[in-house]
Amino acid sequence: MPSRAVSAPTAPRPGGPLPWRYPHLVPETPPATHPVATSGPVKVVGTGLLGASLGLALRAAGVPVQLADASPSALALARDIGAGSPAAGTDREPALVVVATPPDVAAVTVLAELARHPAAVVTDVASVKAAVAAEVEADAGEGAARYVGSHPMAGRERSGAAAADADLFAGRPWVIVPGAASDAAAVLAVRSLAVDVGAAPVTLGAQEHDDAVALVSHLPQLAASLVAARLRETPEAALALSGQGLRDVTRIAASDPQLWATILVGNAAPVARALREVRTDLDTLLAALDRAATEGPDAPGATGPLAQVVAAGRTGVARIPGKHGGAPRRYGEVSVLVPDSPGELGRLFGEVGEAGINIEDLQLEHSAGQRVGLAILSVLPSAVAPLEAELDRRGWRVVAR
């Protein structure tokens, strides 16, 4: 993996800025301009994708990192990619312990670390929070004041330290979940950790978090899996008609079954609640479709319920915030035919850039049977007309939508 070298830590600069090597790539709230608040040492327990990535990010910021993992080989891999040094008896006491184990052992690990390091703030990064919080608050006693739950929204279809990345958290939301007993200093320490690795901290209650991820993360995952599962026996001829819609709906179905099973059982009640609502609507659809199948398309009660469910979805999707976590906004679209050969896409974007227009979002539509693609550029509504005129002037084939 040559790319790993790129993310390997540079010379530690204790307390110094994050080494963003390319000033022109620094985001609006630039890590480069704020010294890291996390002094460390930070102990990372569990060196999978999240733990190892966190180690890389902290080491790159000059923060000493101690690593622990139940698996010696996983630990060795994390050490070898530069995520930190294996924890040893001779270590300085960590100021902060991050538990990045699988969710099913997060709580017991948090309790053990609270006991092992009586002065340390302890957090976990499990993707489900209420269960962990309840167990810790029940058994940690005094220690509960030093525990703060958290959840960096930075999953990935690959897992393990081999996929680790110092930039994994850059620009992602990092949910901070203070417990009833958490003291302010502990909350600040975890919040600082999120900011120091480039994430955007968001504070939520444990149940509030779990209900949220059930809807915005767990339900979509299951829907994608349920649709994709239907394609196991589909004839090639049918699959050849696949369009961008199917590809988008099923993309995340490629995720890791074991990891997802663990996440889902950990958030069973909220996910079941969401799935039950889906099933109610699904039964409505089935009743309407059966009516149409038996009595014909004009059967009373066939079209109406179908249109209502599609309309409800249209209302819901409009509520998803736009990029950068901003309020939803309508961008205008400019569609351009682009030949599928090296540099053409580059030429297009270069010329859009020369026109001083920012591309807010982009979608590539694949063409079946021909090597020409459709690039759909989302730009500010006010920029649509000038951009279309400019691209046309430059000889691009702008497509009316």
Add this chain to the structure above:
Amino acid sequence: MPSRAVSAPTAPRPGGPLPWRYPHLVPETPPATHPVATSGPVKVVGTGLLGASLGLALRAAGVPVQLADASPSALALARDIGAGSPAAGTDREPALVVVATPPDVAAVTVLAELARHPAAVVTDVASVKAAVAAEVEADAGEGAARYVGSHPMAGRERSGAAAADADLFAGRPWVIVPGAASDAAAVLAVRSLAVDVGAAPVTLGAQEHDDAVALVSHLPQLAASLVAARLRETPEAALALSGQGLRDVTRIAASDPQLWATILVGNAAPVARALREVRTDLDTLLAALDRAATEGPDAPGATGPLAQVVAAGRTGVARIPGKHGGAPRRYGEVSVLVPDSPGELGRLFGEVGEAGINIEDLQLEHSAGQRVGLAILSVLPSAVAPLEAELDRRGWRVVAR
């Protein structure tokens, strides 16, 4: 819509090549090199998105187009954007009639056109085929030999002639559905029409087609709507955690409810069959989640079924063909942090082009709270290492995945 001008027909060149104005944008099988086989006149009945787009494409190829629509205003709009001339008693008899009405009136319209034009080949572009074919074959008598069903896979979230586009069919599959009675010349005429407007013809049986679109088009639409419908009441704080996964799964939920209701009732049985399979898996998930919710995450029979459904989806999604209708292939991915300012994406693609590497696919990950994005470039596996090295050399922040 300044872009409409771009798609407006150029001076007709009867029998001449399609006027691809930009040689560097001609796809691999370039329309520019084959004269159109469709001589016309072609009569288009129904001047919505598909009918008007077809008119634009044929006119641009120098083929005379006669337009008809039940709505005088829709007809006038199609005429005004250059899709053809309103059909008149004085017209030459059309050689080909394309019925582009809503699916629920397609069959009756096909029958009327077969009777009205005793020498013409008649096709329809309804997105559901078995019902139309059955009705036509039952009532057309001799005329059935001149009917061939078809379905250009070129839908769009917008509708009406206002969204028409001469390039709508470029590179899209166009399903040809010969009936039992269709004669060879009629099939060839419809196939030629598809090729002449830049589509990739695919021959399927009516039921085969309907079963296929139920799985690759109708089911994903309903799944997107069902997930998106859950977001109607979701708190803003929860929606703020939305990631690319939710956005992808729900994108097509923005489609037109009335149009979809008509499509779904027209393909009720196959869609219901697919939905029932989904419901069976969904019940399996609910049973497992309920077990976990009541007996805890380690309850027997909780994790297993969840992992199985996710694994089944993983198997299915792997069967979706890659772009250009080719066999699924594994591309390598190169991920690069890109600041969200004009020209940066362009600079990136330009430099990838200079490196002589073709971008097979592209995905932009949005960042919440920061104005920096992650561009994930899909390239041939052999190109990953050289591209990462080159981009790193040029000062880009390549991200390990």
